[in-house]
Amino acid sequence: MRFAVDAHAIGRHLTGNEVYVRSLLSAFADLDKKSEYLAYVSGAEGEAGIPSRFETRQISANPFVRLGFDLPRRLRIDRPSLLHVQYTAPLYCPVPTVVTVHDVSFLERPEYFTTGRAMQLRITVARSVKRAARVLTVSEFARESIVRAYNLPPDKIVVTPYAASPSFRAINRTGAAQKVRDRFHLNRPYVLTVGDLQPRKNHIGLIRAFAKLMKDQPQLPHDLVLAGKDTWFAGRIREAARESGLGGRIHFTGFVSDDDLLQLYNACDCFAFPSFYEGFGIPVLEAMACGRAVVCSNASAIPEVADSAAILFDPENTEQMVRALADVLKDSELCARMERLGLKHASHFSWRKTAEMTLKVYREVAGARVPREQHSRVAAGSRR
Numbered sequence: 001m002r003f004a005v006d007a008h009a010i011g012r013h014l015t016g017n018e019v020y021v022r023s024l025l026s027a028f029a030d031l032d033k034k035s036e037y038l039a040y041v042s043g044a045e046g047e048a049g050i051p052s053r054f055e056t057r058q059i060s061a062n063p064f065v066r067l068g069f070d071l072p073r074r075l076r077i078d079r080p081s082l083l084h085v086q087y088t089a090p091l092y093c094p095v096p097t098v099v100t101v102h103d104v105s106f107l108e109r110p111e112y113f114t115t116g117r118a119m120q121l122r123i124t125v126a127r128s129v130k131r132a133a134r135v136l137t138v139s140e141f142a143r144e145s146i147v148r149a150y151n152l153p154p155d156k157i158v159v160t161p162y163a164a165s166p167s168f169r170a171i172n173r174t175g176a177a178q179k180v181r182d183r184f185h186l187n188r189p190y191v192l193t194v195g196d197l198q199p200r201k202n203h204i205g206l207i208r209a210f211a212k213l214m215k216d217q218p219q220l221p222h223d224l225v226l227a228g229k230d231t232w233f234a235g236r237i238r239e240a241a242r243e244s245g246l247g248g249r250i251h252f253t254g255f256v257s258d259d260d261l262l263q264l265y266n267a268c269d270c271f272a273f274p275s276f277y278e279g280f281g282i283p284v285l286e287a288m289a290c291g292r293a294v295v296c297s298n299a300s301a302i303p304e305v306a307d308s309a310a311i312l313f314d315p316e317n318t319e320q321m322v323r324a325l326a327d328v329l330k331d332s333e334l335c336a337r338m339e340r341l342g343l344k345h346a347s348h349f350s351w352r353k354t355a356e357m358t359l360k361v362y363r364e365v366a367g368a369r370v371p372r373e374q375h376s377r378v379a380a381g382s383r384r
Contacts, residue, residue, distance in 0.1 A: 005083075015196055019162075072090050093131075099132040104125075104279075133368070171263075196230075284305050289343070293338035
């Protein structure tokens, strides 16, 4: 069997989408030595992120060229058993598709998107999932949302959860803190949040809660660190930081590498994830895997991911967020307990398990295709 994966996200700082495809391909390389793999990438950095024994093909980073021309042309030439994409399949696809839909926030919370982007996703994802041989998603919350949105039979959708990369792990905190001081000039203890600077991540809500916490508990020496790349919404978040009166204690790192993120997780006193909407919420697991206490939103899929290993709050409620942060930062016994629970909980997830579930779907889809192809060849032979 020959499995093709649209891996254009690798090397392009597309955060969750990039983590997903890169982690899957790495796990496939360890798990499956018999199948052939073909990765469609955009640029040299993308090619460098592919396991060495996998074939690669260059496709455009421009979505219109990639989906309208490059992928259809390459698929006709390469003839894989299937193509795995995220969200959107090519306009013409001569092979069965497996489509991963991480969430349908563009339908349920379109205010988090530009008008054009939300409209594009509404059109292309609907077409892709209805034509797909199988749809993958990352949580039961997301699966139920997809069933409602597209009226799909539940057995067409398979939940294959994320995991924290093995690179995210507990390391020496003193050493991590020194590297963070050297790299980011952060000299005080800090609360960390991770995510692109976009509306649904609720950075503004966290900034307001942090400002109130510092007003109520002036003895706390902490700063707030926001790690994530800028988007069209970043200006609003930076303005909220300036207006908080604590601008000098609120830091924006921009996009950070996994190596830097490992140090930031390990050196923080607490990890906060106040997002309004997530199909999964992988930073929660990453922080837990690094041995950090987590306080997070009780919305969408986040409670499913965090389970009982985090302190939950209503992301719309500033007082609850302040209380959660204060409890962890002021109570060392509670903090240590949450750190232990988080480490144990994160260990239940692995990309190997996710890859095994994904490969099972690949083989079912590819296996279902073989009899039809054989039947077509027999029919063609009888006509001759």
